[in-house]
Amino acid sequence: MKSSCDLAVHAAALTKTFGPTRALNGVDLSVPAGSVYGFLGPNGAGKTTTLRILATLLRPDAGAAQVLGHDVVREPDAVRARISLAGQFASVDEDLTGSENLRILGRLQGHRPRAARARAQELIEAFGLVDAADRPVKTYSGGMRRRLDLAGSLTAAPDLIFLDEPTTGLDPAGRTQVWAIVRALADQGTTILLTTQYLDEADQLAARIAVIDHGRVIAEGTPGQLRESVGSSTLHIRLTHPEQRPEAARTLERVFGLPVHLDANPAALSVSGRTPHQAATALADLCRDGTGVAGFSLGRPSLDEVFLALTAHSDSGQEHVA
Amino acid sequence: MTLAPPAQATPAPTSGPPAFTPGTRPVPPSPASAALTFAWRALLKIRRVPEQLSDVIAVPIIFTLLFTYLFGGALAGSPHRYLQFLLPGTLVMAVLLATMYTGVNLNTDLSKGVYDRFRTLPIWRPAPIVGALLGDTLRYLLASTLVIALGVALGYRPGGGVSGVLLAVALVVVFALALSWVFTLLGLVLRSSNAILSLAMVVLFPLTLASNTFVDPRTMPGWLRAVVEANPVTHLVTAARDAMAGTATLGQVGTVLLASAALVAVFAPLTMRAYRTRQ
Ligand SMILES: Nc1ncnc2c1ncn2[C@@H]1O[C@H](COP(=O)(O)OP(=O)(O)OP(=O)(O)O)[C@@H](O)[C@H]1O
Ligand SMILES: [Mg+2]
Numbered sequence: 391m392k393s394s395c396d397l398a399v400h401a402a403a404l405t406k407t408f409g410p411t412r413a414l415n416g417v418d419l420s421v422p423a424g425s426v427y428g429f430l431g432p433n434g435a436g437k438t439t440t441l442r443i444l445a446t447l448l449r450p451d452a453g454a455a456q457v458l459g460h461d462v463v464r465e466p467d468a469v470r471a472r473i474s475l476a477g478q479f480a481s482v483d484e485d486l487t488g489s490e491n492l493r494i495l496g497r498l499q500g501h502r503p504r505a506a507r508a509r510a511q512e513l514i515e516a517f518g519l520v521d522a523a524d525r526p527v528k529t530y531s532g533g534m535r536r537r538l539d540l541a542g543s544l545t546a547a548p549d550l551i552f553l554d555e556p557t558t559g560l561d562p563a564g565r566t567q568v569w570a571i572v573r574a575l576a577d578q579g580t581t582i583l584l585t586t587q588y589l590d591e592a593d594q595l596a597a598r599i600a601v602i603d604h605g606r607v608i609a610e611g612t613p614g615q616l617r618e619s620v621g622s623s624t625l626h627i628r629l630t631h632p633e634q635r636p637e638a639a640r641t642l643e644r645v646f647g648l649p650v651h652l653d654a655n656p657a658a659l660s661v662s663g664r665t666p667h668q669a670a671t672a673l674a675d676l677c678r679d680g681t682g683v684a685g686f687s688l689g690r691p692s693l694d695e696v697f698l699a700l701t702a703h704s705d706s707g708q709e710h711v712a
Numbered sequence: 713m714t715l716a717p718p719a720q721a722t723p724a725p726t727s728g729p730p731a732f733t734p735g736t737r738p739v740p741p742s743p744a745s746a747a748l749t750f751a752w753r754a755l756l757k758i759r760r761v762p763e764q765l766s767d768v769i770a771v772p773i774i775f776t777l778l779f780t781y782l783f784g785g786a787l788a789g790s791p792h793r794y795l796q797f798l799l800p801g802t803l804v805m806a807v808l809l810a811t812m813y814t815g816v817n818l819n820t821d822l823s824k825g826v827y828d829r830f831r832t833l834p835i836w837r838p839a840p841i842v843g844a845l846l847g848d849t850l851r852y853l854l855a856s857t858l859v860i861a862l863g864v865a866l867g868y869r870p871g872g873g874v875s876g877v878l879l880a881v882a883l884v885v886v887f888a889l890a891l892s893w894v895f896t897l898l899g900l901v902l903r904s905s906n907a908i909l910s911l912a913m914v915v916l917f918p919l920t921l922a923s924n925t926f927v928d929p930r931t932m933p934g935w936l937r938a939v940v941e942a943n944p945v946t947h948l949v950t951a952a953r954d955a956m957a958g959t960a961t962l963g964q965v966g967t968v969l970l971a972s973a974a975l976v977a978v979f980a981p982l983t984m985r986a987y988r989t990r991q
Binding site for chain 2: 467471476482484485497500502505516517570574
């Protein structure tokens with residue numbers, strides 16, 4: 391077995407079925423200690439299920455996982471003593487105030503009443519919840535609730551924190567605040583495993599990323615490696631005549647050597663490339679062939695495009711880019 | 713031609729990084745400390761949402777008034793004389809009916825994300841349930857106080873005095889806590905609080921009505937009398953009645969404690985198994 395000393399999480403071949411649904415289909419995961427690890431995937435990919443297994447809430451049907459060196463099924467208490475979980479749907483008590491929530495969690499971690507109160511106060515101040523501290527959580531905005539949820543994970547210095555979609559539903563300012571908290575935690579040496587549906591977010595925060603789809607990890611690596619495999623920039627094209635799309639797709643495929651994504655809009659298509667130069671070549675070729683281009687833009691690849699590219703890779707047996 | 717800027721520009725940070733220390737990791741709490749924290753949580757919730765007590769307050773008052781004046785004249789010649797017989801039974805009925813909310817509350821609580829967090833804490837496994845039961849003790853004491861205060865106001869006089877009344881309340885609360893484990897189990901295995909409430913009616917009404925609460929079993933046909941005398945609630949009512957009259961025997965107290973222990977011995981392990989395997 392692989393050494394798990396410097397790994398915060400080591401999971402091998404995790405499977406989990408819910409009735410007819412195969413939620414996890416052999417998930418392998420190695421999360422190095424002391425960094426932010428991104429777990430990226432679309433709805434229903436198996437992110438929450440994986441996190442719940444690692445956080446001892448769910449037993450895997452098969453496979454094994456060690457968290458901080460302890461087996462999640464055989465030694466759940468040893469794991470629980472050192473982890474924290476902020477679930478996908480805020481895991482705080484709606485009827486109680488923010489301060490009461492944090493004090494209860496502090497007491498349940500083993501703090502004496504005075505220490506629990508002091509820690510709650512510190513977190514309330516750090517997370518900008520002073521004005522709301524004595525209001526029931528049901529009066530909080532989504533962003534405040536998320537911050538309280540994060541604070542709830544920090545009452546007792548965990549070594550590893552699981553954050554399930556910490557920014558889903560937040561506005562850009564709220565998202566930036568959560569990112570700042572995650573970065574501050576990482577700077578303190580806490581390992582963070584966070585799930586997200588946004589490549590952008592994983593890219594911003596994570597030292598390494600695993601991409602999961604249909605219950606399997608289909609790619610793993612640093613954001614740089616991942617982008618490399620997908621293309622750093624995506625060319626979006628809107629055609630004047632939708633009937634020219636097949637022709638345009640062939641041209642793009644030739645220039646980029648990668649699968650072309652056909653948009654729901656019949657006049658639109660996109661492809662990821664490694665350099666803006668490829669985009670320039672492709673546009674020139676389209677122009678020469680007489681394809682009418684109504685507009686184009688060059689942006690970062692969307693999650694859709696990452697998946698398209700990665701699924702193409704895994705079809706040819708090249709599963710791990712790292 | 714110019715290229716458009718990247719579609720997903722990152723917003724600039726609006727504030728500096730939050731300032732907090734890593735904090736310390738204490739030794740995990742003892743089972744008692746964890747359970748007491750959950751009891752404290754239950755009390756905080758009652759303070760924040762006091763309307764959850766409305767049933768616990770209304771039922772004892774309605775029962776005491778209704779049964780005294782409804783049956784009093786017919787069964788004992790006068791409501792006043794009947795009250796002397798009935799009141800300990802109303803006490804039992806009011807408190808036992810309050811046990812079903814244990815299951816309802818646990819069920820609603822479990823459907824919230826906060827329980828996922830509790831289940832990842834390094835605490836004694838039964839602490840959330842034991843703590844909730846400790847919190848429920850307050851409801852049971854509240855219901856008991858209401859029944860007795862109203863009874864005394866209507867003319868009930870306990871021959872056993874304050875100590876007799878306290879013994880009766882203690883017996884009723886102990887039995888209610890034991891019976892609560894039936895409802896923690898139902899709260900864990902049933903899908904909705906409505907399902908729990910309807911099953912609770914099916915369990916609690918026969919249990920409390922087919923007893924000696926309202927009439928002496930000697931007036932009943934033989935088969936019913938056999939059922940009533942086997943019903944643990946009958947033994948509880950007898951013990952409470954005699955305790956309040958000051959004539960309780962050790963045997964009566966022992967029977968109630970034994971029945972309570974039996975309920976816990978069966979339903980506490982079943983509850984904990986359901987709690988462990990619930991996903
Ligand atoms: N308790 C459950 N009962 C039945 N099916 C479940 C259960 N939990 C998860 N599933 C199914 O397992 C699959 C994976 O779900 P999971 O919640 O892990 O996905 P996810 O990646 O977290 O998705 P999302 O981004 O929507 O949160 C889905 O098809 C889901 O419907
Ligand atoms: Mg999820």
